[in-house]
Amino acid sequence: xxxxxxxxxxxxxxxxxxTLGEFVRLQRGHDLTDETRRFGHVPVxxxxxxxxxxxxxxxxxxxxxxxxxGASFGKAHYCPQDYWPHNTGLYVTDFQGNDPRFTYYxxxxxxxxxxxxxxxxxxxxxxxxxxxxxCVPDPIEQRAIAGVLGALDDKIELNRRMNETLxxxxxxxxxxxxxxxxxxxxxxxxxxxxxxxTPKTSVGDYWNGEIPWFSVVDAPSESDVFVIDxxxxxxxxxxxxxxxxxxxxxxxxxxxxxxxxxxxxVGVPMAMNQSCYGLRGKADDSGxxxxxxxxxxxxxxxxxxxxxxxxxxxxxxxxxxxVPTPDPEIVTEFExxxxxxxxxxxxxxxxxxxxxxxxxxxxPKLLSGAVRVKENKN
Numbered sequence: 001x002x003x004x005x006x007x008x009x010x011x012x013x014x015x016x017x018x019t020l021g022e023f024v025r026l027q028r029g030h031d032l033t034d035e036t037r038r039f040g041h042v043p044v045x046x047x048x049x050x051x052x053x054x055x056x057x058x059x060x061x062x063x064x065x066x067x068x069x070g071a072s073f074g075k076a077h078y079c080p081q082d083y084w085p086h087n088t089g090l091y092v093t094d095f096q097g098n099d100p101r102f103t104y105y106x107x108x109x110x111x112x113x114x115x116x117x118x119x120x121x122x123x124x125x126x127x128x129x130x131x132x133x134x135c136v137p138d139p140i141e142q143r144a145i146a147g148v149l150g151a152l153d154d155k156i157e158l159n160r161r162m163n164e165t166l167x168x169x170x171x172x173x174x175x176x177x178x179x180x181x182x183x184x185x186x187x188x189x190x191x192x193x194x195x196x197x198t199p200k201t202s203v204g205d206y207w208n209g210e211i212p213w214f215s216v217v218d219a220p221s222e223s224d225v226f227v228i229d230x231x232x233x234x235x236x237x238x239x240x241x242x243x244x245x246x247x248x249x250x251x252x253x254x255x256x257x258x259x260x261x262x263x264x265x266v267g268v269p270m271a272m273n274q275s276c277y278g279l280r281g282k283a284d285d286s287g288x289x290x291x292x293x294x295x296x297x298x299x300x301x302x303x304x305x306x307x308x309x310x311x312x313x314x315x316x317x318x319x320x321x322x323v324p325t326p327d328p329e330i331v332t333e334f335e336x337x338x339x340x341x342x343x344x345x346x347x348x349x350x351x352x353x354x355x356x357x358x359x360x361x362x363x364p365k366l367l368s369g370a371v372r373v374k375e376n377k378n
Contacts, residue, residue: 014138015369020110021130024103025094028068028126029085030058045079046086047072057082062100065089066107066124073122074112078104090126102142105149106134109367137369144373145366152359159348164223166348170341174292177334182326187297188319191290194251194278196271197243199234209235211246212270216255219262222295226267226346227253228353234271244271250287252279252294256313260305261298265291267346277313288338289331297321 032044032054040055047067061081067073068089077089078101085091095103115132117125137145196214199206212218212230220227239246247253247266255262257275265287272278281290300321305311326334365371 014141015135016138017133017135019130020132020134022096023098023134023136024064024092024096024107026066026090026126026130027085027093029065029087029089029091031087032084043079043081043083044086045077045083045089045091047075047088049075049077050079051086054084056084058084059091059093064092064100064104064107066091066112069123073116073124074110076104076107090124097139098136099139099142099146101146101150105146105363106136106367109363110134135369141373148366148373149359149363152355152362156352156355156359159352160223163225163345163348166341166345167223167225170288170338171292173334173338174289174296177289177326177330178296178324180326180330182324182330184322185325186319187293187321187323188315190282190293190323190325191318192280192282193315193318194245194247194280195243196245196274196276196278198273199238199242199244203238203241206235206238206241207232209233209238211235211239212268213238213244214253214264214270214272214276216259216262216275219255219264222263224345224349225265225291225342226349227264227270228267228346228349230270239271243274246271247278250280252287252291253277254279254294254298254301254313258310260311260313261302263291263295263298265342267349277318283328283331285335286331288335288342293323297323 029046037044037052038055040053042054042057043050044052044054045063045065047065047070049065059082061079061083063079063083063085065077065079065085066089067075067077068087070088072088092100092103110132112124112129115124115129116122117128136142201207211234212227213232213234214227214230215232218227218230234244238244246269248269249266251266253264253266253272253276255275256277266278279290279294281287301313301317302311304317304320305313362371366373
């Protein structure tokens with residue numbers, strides 16, 4: 001086992017001053033168009049991470065890819081298996097004896113913003129960044145650091161996979177219930193529709209508070225179901241001086257303008273912007289049913305969305321789609337069966353949030369030598 005201890009102010013000789021080009025060797029990834037991509041199980045790693053699969057690999061795993069341009073400029077991604085490095089990224093071709101997973105965390109910690117070699121959009125050139133001075137520990141300590149950070153990431157990944165399984169089980173229960181049929185009614189008649197709003201951005205007292213404020217960028221994956229944190233937060237004054245409102249846990253949110261049809265279940269009390277609707281079942285205890293029913297009709301809602309500039313789902317759109325309404329007893333039974341699965345998903349998300357915060361706090365300290373990992377001899 002290992003333990004984390006504070007380091008001395010001065011690094012020992014185990015840490016080596018070098019350059020990025022001496023630490024690792026990089027190469028631009030390989031072209032792979034949609035037409036040439038084939039069905040397979042080899043991850044394709046690009047600027048934003050894994051973007052699908054292919055049937056052959058071009059690089060041995062474990063591997064590390066750095067976003068080469070665009071919004072993912074300079075972002076590092078790790079792949080534990082053989083993979084196809086996409087041309088939107090630079091990938092490590094030679095770790096120079098360094099630990100691959102440590103290399104991922106180390107590259108993840110570097111700020112490449114000052115090394116943009118592009119003009120119209122950010123671009124990362126390997127020859128341009130090779131001269132970056134770096135200081136790294138020896139491979140033994142590299143493995144120890146990667147072991148600490150990797151254990152946290154492995155648990156986060158385990159939670160993600162578990163949530164996929166739990167959500168699939170819950171979705172199967174919903175489909176089984178819907179197959180029993182029920183009277184068809186307009187979707188809008190089966191729900192209460194809540195609106196959102198945006199506090200004035202010019203008033204600083206309305207922003208950077210403690211209340212999460214949902215927009216479409218905060219939508220979770222279908223398997224994670226719940227949204228428990230948001231990119232922006234507002235204050236109570238922002239709530240009181242705008243048309244937004246605090247939505248209770250269990251409210252379904254659907255994005256209704258621009259990127260329409262993103263669905264989330266509120267996991268902590270939060271507000272939302274005016275480009276979304278909050279949906280609550282007419283029965284207070286039908287929150288999970290409302291969520292899955294919303295997901296089931298998203299395709300139809302998207303087809304009926306309209307607008308001159310942006311696609312928009314209106315209240316009329318919600319009224320123009322019919323949904324089956326099972327007997328209340330059937331819905332109640334569904335809620336009882338699915339509740340333990342959904343609560344486990346939510347607990348996993350909260351645990352992963354805590355683990356992510358711990359990892360992000362440890363990462364710069366471990367990689368700077370401010371905190372050291374030592375083997376426990378006991």
